[in-house]
Amino acid sequence: MARLHGRDAVLTVVGSVLDSTTAGQGSAVVVRGGSGSGKSALLQRAAQTAAVAGWRVLRVQGDGKRETRPFAAIRSLVSLLDAPVGESPAVRDALVHTLSGRGRPADVMLVCSALRGVLVPAAERRPVLLLADDCQWLDPASATVLTFLVNRLAGTQMAVVAAIDGEGLNPFTGYDVIELPALDRESAQRVLADHHPDLANTARSAVLDVAEGNPLALVDLPAALNSAQRKGRAAPPDLMVPGPMLYRTLGWRFRKLPPDTRALLTVLALADDATEPRDLARLAQSLGHGLEAFGPAEDAGLVTSDRVPRFTRRVLRCLAYFTAPLSVRLEAHAAWASIGLAGLGAGVPTDAVAPARSIRPGHLETLAQAALAAERWDLAIRTLRHAGDVNPTQAGRTRLYTTAALVAVRRGQPLLALALSRESARDATGTLSVVRASALFDTEFHADASGSALARALAEAPAAAGDVQDWATFQLATLSSVTGLPEPAHTALLTLRRRGTTNDPLRLAVIASLDAVGRAPEIRAGLAVAVGRLLKTPGSHPYELTWLADAAWRIDETAMASRLLAIALRGPDRGGGAHLPHCWVLRAAMLTAGGRWQELHEFVAARLPGLEAEGLHQQAMALKTQLLLVCAYQGRRERGDELLREVRQWAQDHGCAHYLRLAGYAAHLLAQDDGGPIAVGEDSWPTGDDRAASLVRHSHVDAVRTALARNDVAAARAHHESAVRDGLASFSAEMALLVHHGQALLSAHTDEPGTAGLFDAAQAAARASARPFDRARLALDHGAWLRRRRSFSAARTYLRSAHDDFTRLGALPWQSRARAELRAIGVSPRGEHAPRAAVGVSSLSAHEERIVRLAALGLSNREIGDRLVISPRTVASHLYKVFPRLGVSSRRELARALRDTVES
Numbered sequence: 001m002a003r004l005h006g007r008d009a010v011l012t013v014v015g016s017v018l019d020s021t022t023a024g025q026g027s028a029v030v031v032r033g034g035s036g037s038g039k040s041a042l043l044q045r046a047a048q049t050a051a052v053a054g055w056r057v058l059r060v061q062g063d064g065k066r067e068t069r070p071f072a073a074i075r076s077l078v079s080l081l082d083a084p085v086g087e088s089p090a091v092r093d094a095l096v097h098t099l100s101g102r103g104r105p106a107d108v109m110l111v112c113s114a115l116r117g118v119l120v121p122a123a124e125r126r127p128v129l130l131l132a133d134d135c136q137w138l139d140p141a142s143a144t145v146l147t148f149l150v151n152r153l154a155g156t157q158m159a160v161v162a163a164i165d166g167e168g169l170n171p172f173t174g175y176d177v178i179e180l181p182a183l184d185r186e187s188a189q190r191v192l193a194d195h196h197p198d199l200a201n202t203a204r205s206a207v208l209d210v211a212e213g214n215p216l217a218l219v220d221l222p223a224a225l226n227s228a229q230r231k232g233r234a235a236p237p238d239l240m241v242p243g244p245m246l247y248r249t250l251g252w253r254f255r256k257l258p259p260d261t262r263a264l265l266t267v268l269a270l271a272d273d274a275t276e277p278r279d280l281a282r283l284a285q286s287l288g289h290g291l292e293a294f295g296p297a298e299d300a301g302l303v304t305s306d307r308v309p310r311f312t313r314r315v316l317r318c319l320a321y322f323t324a325p326l327s328v329r330l331e332a333h334a335a336w337a338s339i340g341l342a343g344l345g346a347g348v349p350t351d352a353v354a355p356a357r358s359i360r361p362g363h364l365e366t367l368a369q370a371a372l373a374a375e376r377w378d379l380a381i382r383t384l385r386h387a388g389d390v391n392p393t394q395a396g397r398t399r400l401y402t403t404a405a406l407v408a409v410r411r412g413q414p415l416l417a418l419a420l421s422r423e424s425a426r427d428a429t430g431t432l433s434v435v436r437a438s439a440l441f442d443t444e445f446h447a448d449a450s451g452s453a454l455a456r457a458l459a460e461a462p463a464a465a466g467d468v469q470d471w472a473t474f475q476l477a478t479l480s481s482v483t484g485l486p487e488p489a490h491t492a493l494l495t496l497r498r499r500g501t502t503n504d505p506l507r508l509a510v511i512a513s514l515d516a517v518g519r520a521p522e523i524r525a526g527l528a529v530a531v532g533r534l535l536k537t538p539g540s541h542p543y544e545l546t547w548l549a550d551a552a553w554r555i556d557e558t559a560m561a562s563r564l565l566a567i568a569l570r571g572p573d574r575g576g577g578a579h580l581p582h583c584w585v586l587r588a589a590m591l592t593a594g595g596r597w598q599e600l601h602e603f604v605a606a607r608l609p610g611l612e613a614e615g616l617h618q619q620a621m622a623l624k625t626q627l628l629l630v631c632a633y634q635g636r637r638e639r640g641d642e643l644l645r646e647v648r649q650w651a652q653d654h655g656c657a658h659y660l661r662l663a664g665y666a667a668h669l670l671a672q673d674d675g676g677p678i679a680v681g682e683d684s685w686p687t688g689d690d691r692a693a694s695l696v697r698h699s700h701v702d703a704v705r706t707a708l709a710r711n712d713v714a715a716a717r718a719h720h721e722s723a724v725r726d727g728l729a730s731f732s733a734e735m736a737l738l739v740h741h742g743q744a745l746l747s748a749h750t751d752e753p754g755t756a757g758l759f760d761a762a763q764a765a766a767r768a769s770a771r772p773f774d775r776a777r778l779a780l781d782h783g784a785w786l787r788r789r790r791s792f793s794a795a796r797t798y799l800r801s802a803h804d805d806f807t808r809l810g811a812l813p814w815q816s817r818a819r820a821e822l823r824a825i826g827v828s829p830r831g832e833h834a835p836r837a838a839v840g841v842s843s844l845s846a847h848e849e850r851i852v853r854l855a856a857l858g859l860s861n862r863e864i865g866d867r868l869v870i871s872p873r874t875v876a877s878h879l880y881k882v883f884p885r886l887g888v889s890s891r892r893e894l895a896r897a898l899r900d901t902v903e904s
Helices: 008-022 039-052 075-082 089-099 108-125 140-150 185-195 201-211 215-224 244-255 259-270 277-286 291-299 314-322 326-343 363-373 377-390 394-410 414-422 430-443 447-460 466-483 487-499 504-515 520-535 542-554 558-569 579-593 597-613 617-634 637-654 657-670 694-698 700-709 713-725 733-749 755-766 772-788 792-809 812-824 846-856 861-868 872-886 891-903
Strands: 027-033 056-061 128-133 158-165 177-179 303-305 309-311
Touching: 008 027, 008 039, 008 158, 027 039, 039 056, 039 128, 039 158, 056 075, 108 128, 108 140, 108 158, 128 140, 140 158, 185 201, 185 215, 201 215, 201 314, 201 414, 215 244, 244 314, 259 277, 259 291, 259 309, 259 314, 259 326, 277 291, 277 326, 291 303, 291 309, 309 314, 326 363, 326 377, 363 377, 363 394, 377 394, 394 414, 394 430, 394 466, 414 430, 430 447, 430 466, 430 617, 447 466, 447 487, 466 487, 466 504, 466 542, 466 657, 487 504, 504 520, 504 542, 520 542, 520 558, 542 558, 542 579, 558 579, 579 597, 579 617, 597 617, 597 872, 617 637, 617 657, 637 657, 657 694, 657 700, 694 700, 694 733, 700 713, 700 733, 713 733, 733 755, 733 772, 755 772, 772 792, 772 812, 792 812, 846 861, 846 872, 846 891, 861 872, 872 891
Parallel strands: 027 158, 027 177, 056 128, 128 158
Antiparallel strands: 303 309
C-alpha cells in the first residue's frame, strides 16, 4: 500500500476505530477536508486495511453534480437484500423497489430499520466497514438512513468512516470531526518524490508553491508540464496548467458559474495579490460587469473577500484561468494590461478605462516596460512571462523571456532565471549568456565549470546589463575564496579594467578576494572613501553595500562589515535580490566569529530551507560549514560528524578546496579530547604559507599548537615566522592576538625567559579583538602556563575568565579543560556546587512535553501547531530549546529519550 505522507495522526485514529469494532464496540470517525485533501485516499486505505483483515467493505457516495432522487446514495447497498431481512415479504419487496429506484419510495424509517436488520447479522459473521464519501452531497433520505445507522453502532461489529468536504455540513451529529490540513512542505516533497521523482528543482518548487500542500494538486499539476519543463530546461508557466484530475474534481465548479462571474475570475487570476479594490472595480468595468458578479464564486467557496476578492487556494487561480474560453482569456489579458498601465501612470488614464476589446495585445509589453521603470519587479516578471507565452513569434518570445530572466536573476530567483534563459537557448544574446552563467553559479555550482562559464560569458558580453554583469564579476571573484586559487579573482579584475569601470565598491571586493593581506592598506583607504560616500547617499544600491561589507569582512573590519550588512539587508530590495544569499553567508560567518552561536543555530534553521528550495546549494553549504565549526567548538560530536560527512562529500563533488579545508579543520577540533589537541590525519586543513585563505590565518594558533603537540618545534617556529613575515601582527587586532598567542605557546614550550611578556602582549591585543572564543583560549593557555609556574593567584583569574567564557559559549570540551585546570589549583568553578538544572522529561513544562510527545510520534511542526493552536515556528523554537535538556540532537532520537526516561 502506498504511504499517505503527513496523515499518520488520522490513520492512527482510523486504526483505533477498526480495532474497537473488532472487539465488538462499533464506532465511527468523520474526516473533513477540502477538495483534493486526500479524503478518498484515506477511505481507500481504510478499505484496504479492513479487506486484508477479512472485513466486508461497503461504499456509499454523495453526488453534488446533478439532482438525485431519494435514497440515491445508498442504492449501492441493494445487494445486501439477498440476505433475510426478518420482515414480511411485502416490506422486503417494497424496500427492494425503493433502493433499486423502481416503484414508489418506501417510508424512511422502514428503510432505516430494514437495513440495520441486514447489516447487524452480516457483521456478526465478519466485521463490516461502511465507507461514506462526499457526505455533504448525500440526498436527505440517504443522509437520514446513514445517521440512523451511525447512531446505533454500539455493541456491533460495524464501523463507519465518513468524509465531508471542507465547506459541507456534518450530517452525523455527536461525532468529532478530524480535520485534514494541508500537508507541510516536507510531506508535500515526499508526495512529489513518490509520484514524480524526475522533476527538476524549478518544476518541483513551482508545483509546491501552487499546490500549497494539497495532495491532489501535488499529484496532478506535474502531469500537465511538458518534458522540457519537467527536466528544468524550460520555465514552468506562471499560471500552471491543471491536470486531468483537477479538471474533473474542481473544474465543474467553475463551469457551473454564470458567464460574468467566470470573466471576472479570469481577470482575477491574472491580477497580483497587491491589486486594490479600486483597480479591480475598473477591471470589472472594462469587461462590462460589476463586482457583485463575484457573489456566486464566493458562495461556492472559490474566492473570499474582506476588502478585495482573493482565491481561497492558488490552484483555483489556475483553474479559473484555464477553464475559461479563449476569448474570455484574451479580454482578461487586455483588461489587466489596461489597469496595470493606469496604476503605473502610463497609457490609459486612471479615471477612465477603455473597454477591454479596444486594448491591443502589445500593451502587455508596454505594461512590462512601465513596471520595470517603476521597479515593480514581480509585476514585470509576470507580465513579461505572459507576453512571452502569447507572443506568436520565436524572436518575440526570446526577447521577452530574456528580459524576464534578467529581472529574475536581479531579484535573486536563479532557478526561474535559468529556466527562462533556456527558453531562448537558440538565440542567446550576450546579456543572456551572463544571466545563464550567473544563475548556474548559484544553482548548479561546480568550481571549475562555474568559473569557466562566468569568465567566458563576461569576456563575450562586454555590453551586458550593468548590474547583472557586475554581480557576475563579483561571483567570479568570490570563486577564488572557494577554490583557494587566485586566477578567478585575477580574471574578475581584468574584466573591470577592460570595461573601464569606475565602480569602486566592486573593485575593492575583487581586490580583497585576491589579496586581502598584501593590499590591506589600499583596501582600508578605499573603504573609508567609498563607505563615507555611500552612507551619505540615500537609497544606496544594496549590491554596492554588500561588496563593501564583503571587503571589510576580509580585512577583519568586523564592525564596519556588520554595519554595512545591516543597511544592505534593510535596503529597498529587502523583499528579494541576488545579494541576499551572500549577505546571509556573511551574517553567519560574523555570528560564528562573534561567539553568538545560539543565534547562529536559529539563523541557519530559518534560512537554510529557503536556500535549498531555491536551489542555492553553494550558499546553503556555506551556512552548514559555519554550523559545522560551531558544533566542533561546542563538542556536539553526533551532529558535527553528520555535518562533516555532508560538507566533505559536497566539497569533493564540487571542487571546493575552501570547504575541504573547513572540513579538515572541523575534523581536527572534533578529534580533540579533554587531554588536549592531538595530531590530525591526512585530511588536515592547510597550515602553510597560504595567508590569502582566511581559514589559514585564523587557525594560526591551532597550527602552532598541533606542531608542538607532535614536539615539532621547527614546524611551529616556521608557522610563526611566516606570520611575522606576512605582517599579520599588524593586519588586524584579531590577527595580532593570534600571532602573539602562537608565539607565547612556542616560547612556553621551549621554556624561554620572555614568555610572560609574550602572553601579556597577547592579552593586550585580546582587549581589541571581537572574537570571544580566541580570547577565551588565550586566557586558558595563559592560566595553564601560570599554574605550571606556580603563580596560582594570577592563574585563577585567567582560568576563571576562560571557564566563564566557554560556559557562555557552550564550548563544552574547552570548558572541561578550564575546569580541570582550576581544580588543579584547588579552585571550584563558579556555580559548580549549585543545584544542577533538571534534565530529561522532568525538566520540561507541560506544554513542552506535549510538543515533544507529538514530535516523537512523527508529526510535523505544522501538524503539531494545528493540534495545539500555535504556529509551526513556535513549535520549532520549543523543540530547539528542549533538545539539549533531553540529550538529543534530532527528532529521530525523541522516542528513545522518552522511553529511556520512563525506564529509568
